[in-house]
Amino acid sequence: MTSLFPEFDRQTELAEVTKYERYGNIVDIQGNLFTVDLPEDEAVTQNEACFLIIEFEGERIPLKSEVIKVVRNNAYCQCFEDTLGARIGDEVRFAGMPLFAELGPGLLGSVTDGLQNPLYKPYDKCGIKLQRGVYLSTLDRDKKWSFTPSASAGDTVRAGDWLGYVPEGPIRHQIMVPFELRDEYSVKEIAPAGEYTITEIIARLEDERGEKIDVAMIQRWPIKRPLHLYYGDAARLKREFPSELMETGFRIVDAMLPVAKGGTFAIPGPFGSGKTVFQQTVARYAAVDIIIVAACGERANEAVDVLTEFPELVDPRSDRSLMERTLIICNTSSMPTAARESSLYLAITLGEYFRLMGVNAMVLADSTSRWAQALREMSARLEEIPGEEAFPVYIAPLIAALYERAGVQVHPNGTRGTLTIGGSVSPAGGNLQEPVTEATKAVVWTFLALSRELGSRRIFPAIDPRQGMSYSGYIETLREYFTSEIDPDWTKNVMKIKRAIEAGAKAADDIALMGERNVDDRTYLDFLKSNLIRDVFLVQNSFHEVDAACPLDRMGETMNVISDALDVSDARFESKEEARGYFTELTNHLFQRNFVTVDDPSYKELGRKAAEMLADSGQKADAGVES
Ligand code: ADP
Ligand code: MG
Numbered sequence: 001m002t003s004l005f006p007e008f009d010r011q012t013e014l015a016e017v018t019k020y021e022r023y024g025n026i027v028d029i030q031g032n033l034f035t036v037d038l039p040e041d042e043a044v045t046q047n048e049a050c051f052l053i054i055e056f057e058g059e060r061i062p063l064k065s066e067v068i069k070v071v072r073n074n075a076y077c078q079c080f081e082d083t084l085g086a087r088i089g090d091e092v093r094f095a096g097m098p099l100f101a102e103l104g105p106g107l108l109g110s111v112t113d114g115l116q117n118p119l120y121k122p123y124d125k126c127g128i129k130l131q132r133g134v135y136l137s138t139l140d141r142d143k144k145w146s147f148t149p150s151a152s153a154g155d156t157v158r159a160g161d162w163l164g165y166v167p168e169g170p171i172r173h174q175i176m177v178p179f180e181l182r183d184e185y186s187v188k189e190i191a192p193a194g195e196y197t198i199t200e201i202i203a204r205l206e207d208e209r210g211e212k213i214d215v216a217m218i219q220r221w222p223i224k225r226p227l228h229l230y231y232g233d234a235a236r237l238k239r240e241f242p243s244e245l246m247e248t249g250f251r252i253v254d255a256m257l258p259v260a261k262g263g264t265f266a267i268p269g270p271f272g273s274g275k276t277v278f279q280q281t282v283a284r285y286a287a288v289d290i291i292i293v294a295a296c297g298e299r300a301n302e303a304v305d306v307l308t309e310f311p312e313l314v315d316p317r318s319d320r321s322l323m324e325r326t327l328i329i330c331n332t333s334s335m336p337t338a339a340r341e342s343s344l345y346l347a348i349t350l351g352e353y354f355r356l357m358g359v360n361a362m363v364l365a366d367s368t369s370r371w372a373q374a375l376r377e378m379s380a381r382l383e384e385i386p387g388e389e390a391f392p393v394y395i396a397p398l399i400a401a402l403y404e405r406a407g408v409q410v411h412p413n414g415t416r417g418t419l420t421i422g423g424s425v426s427p428a429g430g431n432l433q434e435p436v437t438e439a440t441k442a443v444v445w446t447f448l449a450l451s452r453e454l455g456s457r458r459i460f461p462a463i464d465p466r467q468g469m470s471y472s473g474y475i476e477t478l479r480e481y482f483t484s485e486i487d488p489d490w491t492k493n494v495m496k497i498k499r500a501i502e503a504g505a506k507a508a509d510d511i512a513l514m515g516e517r518n519v520d521d522r523t524y525l526d527f528l529k530s531n532l533i534r535d536v537f538l539v540q541n542s543f544h545e546v547d548a549a550c551p552l553d554r555m556g557e558t559m560n561v562i563s564d565a566l567d568v569s570d571a572r573f574e575s576k577e578e579a580r581g582y583f584t585e586l587t588n589h590l591f592q593r594n595f596v597t598v599d600d601p602s603y604k605e606l607g608r609k610a611a612e613m614l615a616d617s618g619q620k621a622d623a624g625v626e627s
Contacts, residue, residue: 014133017051017062020093024075026052029086032079032336033381034065036092044075047224049095052077056085061133064115065092066099066338069382076382078338080115081132098225099342101349104198104218106139108169108290111307111328114343119307119330139218144195147175147202147217155187160229160236160356162413163190163203163215169324170289174357175202175217182230183207223345226405227352229412238410242445245478245486246362246420249285249549250278252463252538255494255559257472259446261288261360262408262418265472266368266440269450270430273462276302278448279364279424280309281542283326285316285549288360288420292327294347296340296370306330316549337374344371348405351419358415363406368399368423372436388435396439403443445473459539465501487556493563497533500566504530521570521579528583529566536590537562547594554598561590561607564614586613 022044024036034052038044044067051062063083069076077092101116111119118138149164151157159181165172177185185205196202196217203215221227229236242260259265269275283291295306307330313322327350329343347363354361365371372395379392387393406421423444427434430452441447449469454462464470475494482490507527510519519527537558541547550558565586573579593606 014060014062017093020095022094024092026088026090030381032083032338034077036075036077038073038075044070044094046070047098049097049099050077051093052079052086053091054086063133064135078378080339098222100220100222101346102137102139102218102220103353104139105145105166105168105173107327108325109323110138111330112138113335114329114331114339114346116346139198141197141199144197147191147196148193149190151187151190153187153190157185157187158231171359178219179221179229182232221349223349227349236412240408240410242408243481245481247287247552248282250461250540251550251555252461252465255555256465257446257448257470258474258478260474260478261420262406263420263474264403264406264444265422265446265448266425266444267448268425268432268437270452273450273452273455274460275424276366277542278461279366281548283364284313284322286362288362290325290354290359290361292347292350292363294329294343294365296331337377340371341374352405355409355417355419356411358417360418362420365423367426369426369436391435395435399439400443447471461540465538466505467502486552490556493559496563496566500529500533524576525570525579528579532565532583532587533562535587544595546597561610586610
């Protein structure tokens with residue numbers, strides 16, 4: 001009998017680490033990068049996990065590390081912990097396996113660091129202060145889960161096939177045939193419905209040669225490798241093009257710059273422009289089943305804020321704790337930069353795992369620049385030839401590889417799951433012409449550029465809607481979805497509003513140059529109309545209960561009103577002052593309406609006032625044309 005995963009317990013004891021037979025000794029150490037001299041004919045592989053064993057205050061402590069580069073008999077490794085106390089000559093033990101994520105029931109609601117050590121248990125609200133060299137498992141070994149089998153004895157199964165499920169939060173957590181298997185198996189035994197822990201055997205499989213495999217509810221996957229399923233060499237998962245909107249509740253995003261389920265987006269912007277508020281609002285309101293937040297905060301206390309605020313939030317769709325469908329991977333400021341690197345890979349691996357269950361999952365990374373900085377530090381210490389702004393030359397392919405793990409996938413049983421990946425980018429000085437932003441721009445389908453100018457005027461979300469600044473490739477690909485599922489006039493209105501925004505930007509330039517008095521009436525009207533679009537549609541207060549998230553039907557209705565407002569002709573007005581007064585009043589009604597729910601009587605009332613103004617002007621405009 002082979003057990004695929006003999007040492008499930010991650011409670012890494014020194015005794016366990018020293019069981020790894022392959023070892024070497026440190027010949028150089030700089031911060032958390034160290035070089036190991038390998039004995040003759042000892043081979044280690046890139047991304048292999050290893051433990052640096054230091055002696056500190058009379059104790060031997062194993063520190064988790066990873067091989068990042070091998071050159072002849074030297075292994076260059078990064079340590080995920082503070083290396084205080086490490087000395088030349090210290091022993092390093094190689095684990096013979098890469099860094100992996102533990103996958104199984106109990107993931108939802110977890111708060112871990114980039115190595116999946118629990119940081120905090122949201123339900124019992126006790127903070128855990130981790131010591132160096134102590135690695136705990138996030139998944140509770142003692143908890144019993146209510147398992148219902150879906151496979152039966154005699155069934156033929158392959159990697160990733162569903163064997164049964166346990167209910168967890170809002171989903172059916174599917175228990176699957178171990179992902180790295182490549183053969184076909186027959187189910188010999190399957191556990192009857194009942195309560196089991198994650199390490200109890202729930203199925204026994206056997207291959208053609210009679211080799212038996214025991215399956216428990218827990219399994220693992222190396223975080224740096226995309227989660228694929230194979231039968232022999234044939235890929236079992238099919239990719240599909242994203243075809244559904246991933247609603248965020250932000251009008252400027254869902255209408256002007258949409259993101260698809262299974263798609264990718266980036267939100268670059270300078271410090272203070274609203275990246276974190278945007279992501280946290282999306283985490284709360286986005287129409288997905290599971291959210292994985294990878295927080296590498298810029299401010300020291302930002303990570304702590306995430307940890308204290310998130311567990312308090314209520315899921316607006318289910319009225320239950322938001323944590324029930326959220327996973328948080330958090331880098332506290334006391335952790336070395338290397339841990340940021342692993343946290344992003346861990347987040348994506350978890351998202352891929354849930355996608356296999358037919359779930360819509362989303363990874364939100366804030367910020368990917370911190371991740372890139374970790375790579376830059378390592379690259380500098382390795383004395384690699386630096387690329388632009390000292391980032392390693394291979395930064396672009398690494399960024400592309402991250403976002404490529406997003407997508408719509410069809411499981412062999414026909415179930416469709418999606419993983420959306422969104423990352424914020426915080427370039428130094430807010431300069432968008434730097435390698436991380438540019439490499440990100442080249443791969444993501446939706447690019448939401450935050451503008452320093454809008455942010456400093458406190459116009460939020462500070463996304464610059466103009467062409468050439470932000471874009472979404474999904475406007476075209478989701479056109480069919482918008483017109484058939486949401487509103488037949490949706491795309492027509494979006495295009496009309498986009499044109500008005502461009503015309504307004506040009507008008508604003510003219511006005512800045514020549515003064516309000518000297519531009520023609522039509523130009524002035526373009527300016528007023530685009531201000532109305534900004535104040536009524538693009539601006540949104542994430543801290544207001546009603547305004548924070550706008551449902552699609554309501555968004556479509558507002559766009560119809562705006563479309564009418566854009567038809568208002570300059571012939572309607574005697575003077576610029578009159579036009580300005582008119583648009584101020586109209587904007588006011590519609591702006592106020594954003595803060596009341598649709599069943600509030602004032603919603604109707606404000607809408608009626610706006611409609612009256614528009615109907616009125618329509619007549620006069622016509623009259624103006626006739627005369
Ligand atoms: P960044 O992460 O880009 O440094 P933050 O997300 O922390 O910036 O935002 C900075 C501040 O801007 C917030 O504290 C908040 O006051 C304001 N802000 C950003 N976005 C919004 C929004 N959508 N609605 C209201 N206020 C916002
Ligand atoms: Mg931030």
